[in-house]
Amino acid sequence: MNTENQRIAIYRPNQRHELGFFQTWVIMANNILQSRELIWQLFKRDFLAGYKKSFVGITWIFISPVFGVISWVFLQYTGLLRPGDVGVPYPAYVLIGSSVWGLFMGFYGAAGETLASGAGLQLQINYPHEALLFKQTAQFLANFLISFAMNIILLFAFGVIPSWKIVFFPLVSLPLFFLGSALGLISSMIAVVAVDARGAINIGMGLLIWITPIIYSDKVSSALVQTSIKWNPLTYLVCSARDIILYGRLYNTLGFIICSGLSVLCFLVSWRMFYISEDKLVERML
Amino acid sequence: MTPQRDGQRNDDILVSVRHVSKKFCRNLKRSMLYGIHDLGKNLIGLKRDSSMLHKDEFWAVDDVNFELKAGEIFGIVGANGSGKTTLLRLLSGIFPPDKGEIMVKGNMGSLIAVGAGFHPHMTGRENILVNGAILGMSKREILRNFDAIVDFAEIGDFLDAPVSTYSSGMYVRLGFAIAIHSMPDIVLVDEILAVGDSKFQRKCLDRIKAMRRQKTTFVLVSHNMQNIEAMCTKVLLMHHGRQLMLDRPQKVIPNYELMLQTGRESVVQSIPDHVDPPANGVELRPVFQYGFGTDEVEIKTISLLDREGMAKLDFWSTEALTVEAKIAAKRDIVDAYLWITFRYVFNRDKEDEILECLGTRKRVTIKQGEYTIRVTFNEVQLATGEYKMLFALFDDTFTIPYAPPTYYGYFTSKSHIPTLLRVSNGIPVCFAETKMEIVQEQTFSQVAVPEEDLHTKTI
Numbered sequence: 001m002n003t004e005n006q007r008i009a010i011y012r013p014n015q016r017h018e019l020g021f022f023q024t025w026v027i028m029a030n031n032i033l034q035s036r037e038l039i040w041q042l043f044k045r046d047f048l049a050g051y052k053k054s055f056v057g058i059t060w061i062f063i064s065p066v067f068g069v070i071s072w073v074f075l076q077y078t079g080l081l082r083p084g085d086v087g088v089p090y091p092a093y094v095l096i097g098s099s100v101w102g103l104f105m106g107f108y109g110a111a112g113e114t115l116a117s118g119a120g121l122q123l124q125i126n127y128p129h130e131a132l133l134f135k136q137t138a139q140f141l142a143n144f145l146i147s148f149a150m151n152i153i154l155l156f157a158f159g160v161i162p163s164w165k166i167v168f169f170p171l172v173s174l175p176l177f178f179l180g181s182a183l184g185l186i187s188s189m190i191a192v193v194a195v196d197a198r199g200a201i202n203i204g205m206g207l208l209i210w211i212t213p214i215i216y217s218d219k220v221s222s223a224l225v226q227t228s229i230k231w232n233p234l235t236y237l238v239c240s241a242r243d244i245i246l247y248g249r250l251y252n253t254l255g256f257i258i259c260s261g262l263s264v265l266c267f268l269v270s271w272r273m274f275y276i277s278e279d280k281l282v283e284r285m286l
Numbered sequence: 287m288t289p290q291r292d293g294q295r296n297d298d299i300l301v302s303v304r305h306v307s308k309k310f311c312r313n314l315k316r317s318m319l320y321g322i323h324d325l326g327k328n329l330i331g332l333k334r335d336s337s338m339l340h341k342d343e344f345w346a347v348d349d350v351n352f353e354l355k356a357g358e359i360f361g362i363v364g365a366n367g368s369g370k371t372t373l374l375r376l377l378s379g380i381f382p383p384d385k386g387e388i389m390v391k392g393n394m395g396s397l398i399a400v401g402a403g404f405h406p407h408m409t410g411r412e413n414i415l416v417n418g419a420i421l422g423m424s425k426r427e428i429l430r431n432f433d434a435i436v437d438f439a440e441i442g443d444f445l446d447a448p449v450s451t452y453s454s455g456m457y458v459r460l461g462f463a464i465a466i467h468s469m470p471d472i473v474l475v476d477e478i479l480a481v482g483d484s485k486f487q488r489k490c491l492d493r494i495k496a497m498r499r500q501k502t503t504f505v506l507v508s509h510n511m512q513n514i515e516a517m518c519t520k521v522l523l524m525h526h527g528r529q530l531m532l533d534r535p536q537k538v539i540p541n542y543e544l545m546l547q548t549g550r551e552s553v554v555q556s557i558p559d560h561v562d563p564p565a566n567g568v569e570l571r572p573v574f575q576y577g578f579g580t581d582e583v584e585i586k587t588i589s590l591l592d593r594e595g596m597a598k599l600d601f602w603s604t605e606a607l608t609v610e611a612k613i614a615a616k617r618d619i620v621d622a623y624l625w626i627t628f629r630y631v632f633n634r635d636k637e638d639e640i641l642e643c644l645g646t647r648k649r650v651t652i653k654q655g656e657y658t659i660r661v662t663f664n665e666v667q668l669a670t671g672e673y674k675m676l677f678a679l680f681d682d683t684f685t686i687p688y689a690p691p692t693y694y695g696y697f698t699s700k701s702h703i704p705t706l707l708r709v710s711n712g713i714p715v716c717f718a719e720t721k722m723e724i725v726q727e728q729t730f731s732q733v734a735v736p737e738e739d740l741h742t743k744t745i
Contacts (some may be wrong), residue, residue: 009388017546049405125378
């Protein structure tokens with residue numbers, strides 16, 4: 001046993017409240033770095049274990065997007081979706097838009113399960129729970145990237161050649177992670193103590209798609225929808241990520257920058273809130 | 287909860303628990319409401335006031351204090367729901383305390399549930415990697431210890447089988463093996479060894495002792511008093527979250543047993559470390575006498591003898607004990623009842639009516655004269671502690687004593703099996719196997735004793 005320089009842990013009431021914002025972020029970032037191996041192992045466990053009993057195994061990751069693609073091809077050739085000119089074939093527009101929307105909702109959903117995904121384990125052992133956020137996100141991204149790659153292939157089938165600026169997609173979609181995770185972390189905490197509120201929030205999040213120009217063009221005639229689109233930060237974030245693929249540009253540069261900044265801020269605030277609250281929430285998971 | 291560096295403290299102390307309390311709510315919906323309230327306060331940057339109880343809340347751990355040094359094995363005992371596991375969770379930082387402060391120095395290995403994070407569909411090999419990571423080991427550390435873990439767990443061919451196919455014992459073995467190889471400074475063990483078979487339990491206990499020699503500190507929660515007494519350097523007795531007693535296992539365990547069986551909450555006086563020999567050597571002295579008796583028999587002396595016939599006052603519970611009484615019968619006694627019971631003594635100054643532990647009843651027929659009566663208990667079977675003995679001779683209706691029933695004291699019993707403390711209200715819980723011998727002192731001839739009483743017999 002090393003008696004020199006042993007780590008000393010102090011536990012007392014409201015201990016985390018005493019930490020400043022900056023201190024919290026440093027501790028959490030440090031915890032994430034320290035927990036790299038844990039995140040990787042938990043990711044592997046949860047990602048692969050789901051397919052352990054399956055004969056086709058991890059092939060399922062590909063099967064689901066393929067059927068998604070087939071349904072889009074069906075919509076294209078039957079001409080069911082022809083709402084007007086959006087510069088590219090409409091199904092391609094919706095396909096990529098909804099895929100990016102799915103990315104945002106995935107970030108939200110993954111973060112929303114942060115505490116729940118560690119249920120049981122949290123009551124048995126002490127480890128940095130913020131690691132679960134990254135485990136959840138990694139797990140979601142692993143699934144997302146497969147279907148996203150399929151969608152890009154499908155884009156070619158629709159005759160749309162993505163701009164080379166698609167390489168910026170990860171960067172442009174980063175604010176979606178910050179905003180999605182910020183909302184998801186709050187939702188994750190609310191889910192522990194207010195199941196009903198969590199349900200309502202999830203429904204509300206689902207409805208946001210209707211005030212984001214994803215399945216319709218932003219040139220809709222309704223003034224109400226126009227206003228909603230204008231004030232909805234997701235318009236700038238989701239549409240910019242979509243447009244960087246389809247058109248090689250941001251939806252609205254200024255709007256994107258402002259909303260990105262706000263997303264990062266939201267994330268930092270939410271992350272701290274998670275840090276100072278989750279220890280008390282865990283005991284309500286008994 | 288993330289440990290915070292807080293400078294150097296007292297070097298010897300690895301764990302310090304000061305006035306620690308933790309509350310829970312027994313109403314689920316109200317608990318959720320309090321949770322929303324707390325969360326709301328956090329949202330606007332306010333601290334929670336956790337020091338007061340609100341409706342339906344109770345202290346699951348209430349003002350607990352102790353300190354542990356390197357190499358100590360600390361036992362926590364108490365009935366179900368006394369707050370043992372909550373205390374472990376507080377120590378490991380899973381829950382923050384609502385009052386007080388906990389300081390933990392060094393790496394904590396938590397075995398509150400063995401195999402934390404095991405996925406049933408993953409193999410033992412895969413789960414070692416996951417569980418090791420959860421316990422804070424790096425991949426290099428896990429791989430370096432991999433063979434030792436597998437060896438210790440004795441899972442053999444099952445290493446590459448899903449852990450859902452493991453027996454509960456194998457599951458525990460693997461979990462324990464990983465935990466002890468994570469090189470913790472402090473290990474919390476919550477009643478998990480009970481799952482393994484006795485061979486593995488032995489192996490675990492041996493490993494705990496070996497790690498203790500290397501100054502690893504253990505906190506054991508167990509209902510197995512034998513393990514607690516054999517392993518622990520000190521024991522905390524908890525009851526309804528409160529710290530009833532903190533002392534050596536030999537002192538705490540009888541109290542715990544008593545509490546379990548009688549429901550009494552207050553801590554009785556500590557059991558003395560030893561009994562001072564009486565002034566007149568090793569004879570027992572009358573310490574309490576009921577006033578009623580026909581005086582047709584006089585009890586002259588009472589001694590306790592070991593197997594070799596040597597009088598003494600301290601016995602092991604597994605040892606044979608002979609009660610030797612020298613009596614004088616002033617008339618013939620036919621079919622009398624000899625009644626011997628042992629009473630646990632918590633407090634010499636206070637008569638307690640509920641502590642009768644062990645006894646025997648014999649039929650005796652003697653003619654007028656002086657006799658030595660020897661009643662031998664094959665095993666004392668008494669828990670660790672101090673005792674006094676009731677020696678009485680009743681008539682054939684078992685109602686009228688020939689001499690005032692008298693308690694003689696005191697002697698001690700030491701036990702490796704502390705659960706043997708059995709008490710009841712006046713009547714011994716256990717009648718022991720005893721053998722009786724009656725010798726007439728004047729003629730040294732065997733007097734008439736019913737044949738059945740001359741042999742070992744359980745009454």
